[in-house]
Amino acid sequence: MGKKIGIQGIKGSFHHLVAMDYYHRDVEVMEHLSFQELVQKLASKESDEAVMAIENSIAGSILPNFALINEYNLSIIGEHYTPVNMNLMALEGQNIDNIKKVFSHPMALLQCKQFFKKYPHIKLIEDTDTAEAARRISEKGLQKVAAVASPAAAEMYGLEVLAREIHTIKSNATRFLILGREEKKPNGIKLDKASIKFDLKSERGSLVSILNILRDCYLDMTKIQSLPIIDEPWKYSFYVDVIFERPEDFTKAVDVMKLMTEDLKILGIYKNNLS
Amino acid sequence: MGKKIGIQGIKGSFHHLVAMDYYHRDVEVMEHLSFQELVQKLASKESDEAVMAIENSIAGSILPNFALINEYNLSIIGEHYTPVNMNLMALEGQNIDNIKKVFSHPMALLQCKQFFKKYPHIKLIEDTDTAEAARRISEKGLQKVAAVASPAAAEMYGLEVLAREIHTIKSNATRFLILGREEKKPNGIKLDKASIKFDLKSERGSLVSILNILRDCYLDMTKIQSLPIIDEPWKYSFYVDVIFERPEDFTKAVDVMKLMTEDLKILGIYKNNLS
Numbered sequence: 001m002g003k004k005i006g007i008q009g010i011k012g013s014f015h016h017l018v019a020m021d022y023y024h025r026d027v028e029v030m031e032h033l034s035f036q037e038l039v040q041k042l043a044s045k046e047s048d049e050a051v052m053a054i055e056n057s058i059a060g061s062i063l064p065n066f067a068l069i070n071e072y073n074l075s076i077i078g079e080h081y082t083p084v085n086m087n088l089m090a091l092e093g094q095n096i097d098n099i100k101k102v103f104s105h106p107m108a109l110l111q112c113k114q115f116f117k118k119y120p121h122i123k124l125i126e127d128t129d130t131a132e133a134a135r136r137i138s139e140k141g142l143q144k145v146a147a148v149a150s151p152a153a154a155e156m157y158g159l160e161v162l163a164r165e166i167h168t169i170k171s172n173a174t175r176f177l178i179l180g181r182e183e184k185k186p187n188g189i190k191l192d193k194a195s196i197k198f199d200l201k202s203e204r205g206s207l208v209s210i211l212n213i214l215r216d217c218y219l220d221m222t223k224i225q226s227l228p229i230i231d232e233p234w235k236y237s238f239y240v241d242v243i244f245e246r247p248e249d250f251t252k253a254v255d256v257m258k259l260m261t262e263d264l265k266i267l268g269i270y271k272n273n274l275s
Numbered sequence: 276m277g278k279k280i281g282i283q284g285i286k287g288s289f290h291h292l293v294a295m296d297y298y299h300r301d302v303e304v305m306e307h308l309s310f311q312e313l314v315q316k317l318a319s320k321e322s323d324e325a326v327m328a329i330e331n332s333i334a335g336s337i338l339p340n341f342a343l344i345n346e347y348n349l350s351i352i353g354e355h356y357t358p359v360n361m362n363l364m365a366l367e368g369q370n371i372d373n374i375k376k377v378f379s380h381p382m383a384l385l386q387c388k389q390f391f392k393k394y395p396h397i398k399l400i401e402d403t404d405t406a407e408a409a410r411r412i413s414e415k416g417l418q419k420v421a422a423v424a425s426p427a428a429a430e431m432y433g434l435e436v437l438a439r440e441i442h443t444i445k446s447n448a449t450r451f452l453i454l455g456r457e458e459k460k461p462n463g464i465k466l467d468k469a470s471i472k473f474d475l476k477s478e479r480g481s482l483v484s485i486l487n488i489l490r491d492c493y494l495d496m497t498k499i500q501s502l503p504i505i506d507e508p509w510k511y512s513f514y515v516d517v518i519f520e521r522p523e524d525f526t527k528a529v530d531v532m533k534l535m536t537e538d539l540k541i542l543g544i545y546k547n548n549l550s
Contacts, residue, residue: 208487211482221482222503225499227335228497
């Protein structure tokens with residue numbers, strides 16, 4: 001048996017598909033009901049590594065997940081991008097015109113908003129997991145009810161796909177992080193991406209100074225997100241991802257940034273997988 | 276009767292409290308079950324203005340809400356900050372040790388995570404609205420069930436507060452936007468804040484150039500968020516909030532930025548309410 005990999009959701013979920021892709025199937029998957037449980041079980045060594053959704057092109061970052069990585073002192077050891085592929089599925093013999101309710105994860109429903117505008121008689125109901133909704137329909141034999149989930153979920157739980165690829169933005173993808181308890185060791189792989197978090201007092205131009213450092217050190221920023229620190233007016237936390245050719249450029253930038261920011265923390269250094 | 280103001284959720288929700296605060300009670304509140312419905316009813320003139328949560332210091336921005344503002348061509352005409360105040364409430368005579376399930380909005384549950392760690396026997400269940408959970412307990416006379424909601428919801432639906440202010444970060448606040456169909460007219464009020472969206476091709480330093488323009492025009496950035504455009508590698512959308520002393524500085528910055536970005540859109544110019 002391979003490593004134990006924590007996922008959010010159950011088998012057939014998008015987290016499960018990512019685990020299969022990333023680890024080439026040679027792993028034991030552990031199902032978790034929440035992101036909180038996912039990181040807890042990793043921190044307490046019940047799993048070896050974990051897969052965690054972190055952003056998509058509709059909703060942006062799932063910032064609370066960065067807070068969880070921080071709180072449990074975990075490290076980002078990899079990333080994986082997977083195309084969104086949402087499908088409407090129900091028990092065999094059901095017809096879309098007779099479907100009254102559709103269950104799925106809020107993000108999945110959001111991605112299929114346009115599709116459901118054509119079916120105003122259908123009530124959309126939020127669920128904790130795409131695959132869980134599919135499994136429940138199958139196990140309980142629910143009539144007139146459908147789920148939005150991956151093709152793998154339809155297959156796994158024996159449901160019929162009523163409509164394929166019903167997500168609005170066809171090029172949409174979700175980014176997942178691979179988490180471990182310790183920093184990634186290069187082991188001959190080129191680690192060319194990093195996620196960092198730091199605080200800044202807002203003085204006009206202070207962020208510009210930081211971005212100038214990144215540029216001068218040949219770092220390319222692929223993501224930036226600010227978060228107000230409410231009890232400290234005009235102080236902000238920033239989450240930034242950078243890619244680089246040479247690890248020493250990143251090290252140099254961090255050394256300078258440590259002097260110019262507060263509470264700088266490296267959340268992980270890993271291999272860039274955005275092609 | 277005053278203006279018709281759309282809110283997400285029902286009376287007693289945080290959206291309702293913001294509407295009361297912002298408009299000084301002189302309005303008719305229209306309850307909506309989703310953000311989608313909220314903006315639809317505003318666009319179709321069934322409401323005059325609307326209140327919409329947009330970010331808090333735990334989860335960051337609710338980016339899909341910016342997409343809704345954009346899609347329905349609405350305008351941000353104001354903002355309002357309200358402190359988070361989460362309370363555990365149930366039917367009279369219930370005791371926290373006998374509570375088996377707690378219903379609330381996912382964001383509210385997230386904000387009270389630490390509190391519930393002390394009560395591992397309680398199952399947390401996500402709901403569409405904080406006040407809706409409180410109302411259901413009251414109307415259906417649900418025993419051994421509690422809701423997390425505002426003190427106003429407890430009062431409105433006749434529930435007893437079992438624990439006050441159970442949110443972890445006491446200084447946490449939520450930012451709400453006030454939306455209209457047309458741009459805000461100054462009418463003697465100083466409009467000193469704006470929300471803009473633009474796209475950039477990532478060339479090392481291209482964001483730095485934009486931030487330099489903001490600084491040179493005396494604009495202070497209070498928020499920045501990047502969003503990858505997945506089908507166009509290395510192209511990003513940015514959501515930026517700026518504050519300024521003189522409207523002409525903002526106008527000048529926008530004129531320059533239009534030349535250096537793609538699809539620049541002003542989502543609204545309004546009065547800064549962050550003190």
